[in-house]
Amino acid sequence: MKVLCFWYATEDEINYIKKAMPPGTEVVAPKGDYLSRFDCAYSDVKHLVVDADAIIALSVPQGALELAKKLKVFSWMHSGVDDLRQMGVLSLFRERGVKLANIRGANAVAVAEQAMMFVLALAKKTLFKHQALQERNKPFPLYADEYRSAMLHGRTMGIIGLGNIGSRVAKHAKGFDMHVLGVRRNKGKPVENVDSVHGLDELHSVLAKCDYVVLATPNTTETYQFFGAAEIAAMKRGSFLVNVSRGNLTQEKPLYEALKSGHLRGFAADVWWSYGFGSAFPAGSGSRLKVHMLPNVIGSDDQAANADDVLERNIEWGTQNLAEFAAGKPLTREVNLDLGY
Structure with a gap:
């Protein structure tokens, strides 16, 4: 052989x-x-x-x-x-x-840790507050909406896709005393650390309950660009979206508009979009709407598994x-x- x-x-x-x-x-x-x-x-x-x-x-x-x-x-x-x-x-x-x-x-541990890093970095405004420190520009007034961090404790996380990565994200979320909802194809199969498992037909009702949503489902013909305007509209105003699966799960335009309007408080991703002709566009050169340039967005450009x-x-x-x-x-x-x- x-x-x-x-x-x-x-x-x-x-x-x-x-x-x-x-x-x-x-x-x-x-x-x-x-x-x-x-x-x-x-x-x-x-x-x-x-x-x-x-x-x-x-x-x-x-x-x-x-x-x-x-x-x-x-x-x-x-x-x-x-x-x-x-x-x-x-x-x-x-x-x-x-x-x-x-x-x-094989990379589930590293990617799940990256997902939780994103959740924390968005919630705690890590990059914004670090930059303010560098500039010696302390955010004021204290507790103003634009400066106040979000909490994980007691909040609800929705995980779309409960495979190796999604199930490990659920375990981490439980470490922060979060309520965890899961969405998967086989909703009859319970998952450890997930409070309730739902089918894809219940996606919108789950999104409406979540403060944080993590996309961890594979990119297939069924999931290609499945997360669009209707799904974003179903999310709580002021909630956060994290994508550690594939860029093309999400539709870029409604995501951009929701981040600009404040409907979504923040977005983080390790993955970005490709546009159907075989060339992947990295952040910084290809995203048509420059989502990665928005102040409430952070990303790592396919580096989660570089660990x-x-x-x-x-x-x-x-x-x-x-x-x-x-x-x-x-x-x-x-x-x-x-x-x-």
């Missing part, structure tokens, strides 16, 4: 994967000059991919998978597969019978996918190619 790494893997990383696989497994990685070692150039993998049985990847060079005629399993070291869908990879795998597995949950322990866990779980396949076991984290998760 030949395993190909779609990044400029170190010798230690290659040896880690090889040790986890059956004896005789060949593990290879591209070599060449690079700006980021976690991407790889088509020219550096085209000669390696033609006879690869398995690929473990952090990115996909355009055109490379078309050459992988022997490919049987692809281990994607991310949770979401929307990038693969946009590249036509899911349909290619369906045609060729390739199994796809991801590492959903201690995450890379090591990504490789560990990505390798587990390949080891399960090689042993003939069901893939614990197999992606349904039709559903996209």
Whole structure:
């Protein structure tokens, strides 16, 4: 069996994967000059991919998978597969019978911590008060609406999506004595630390009760831009919205208008928008309405998973996918190619 790494893997990383696989497994990685070692150039993998049985990847060079005629399993070291869908990879795998597995949950700890950082930073006006300190401009008068922090204690948080990230956010919220409401497809399944679980048909009634709303649902054909004007209007006036899932869950224009009008007190996101033609627009250059420039918005531009322990866990779980396949076991984290998760 030949395993190909779609990044400029170190010798230690290659040896880690090889040790986890059956004896005789060949593990290879591209070599060449690079700006980021976690991407790889088509020219550096085209000669390696033609006879690869398995690929473990952090990115996909355009055109490379078309050459992988022997490919049987692809281990994607991310949770979401929307990038693969946009590249036509899911349909290619369906045609060729390739199994796809991801590492959903590998970055859940880091992303859930980021979500709570956002909740606290918005509530406590962290950036505003830090800037006031730097300028030696103490907010006055005391307790004025525009200067007063919000509280978490006794408030209600709504979490849309109760997977690995959402359920961990709920656990953190309980540490702040919050009331937690959850929305998920399967509302009949209880979730620890969630006071009540609701279906998507109850979304608006849940939003009306929440002081904080966290989006943690995967980006699928069902959830693409599902959070729009009606959902924002259903939220409490003065509530906060946090998105740590995918930028395209939310519709940008009604969000911008709600933040400008004060209907929403604040918005935070680790994710931003892409506009349907394959190019992701980072904050600062692509958001059409410059949501990230509003004074009641904070963001981290896809940096939540850039944290201690995450890379090591990504490789560990990505390798587990390949080891399960090689042993003939069901893939614990197999992606349904039709559903996209």
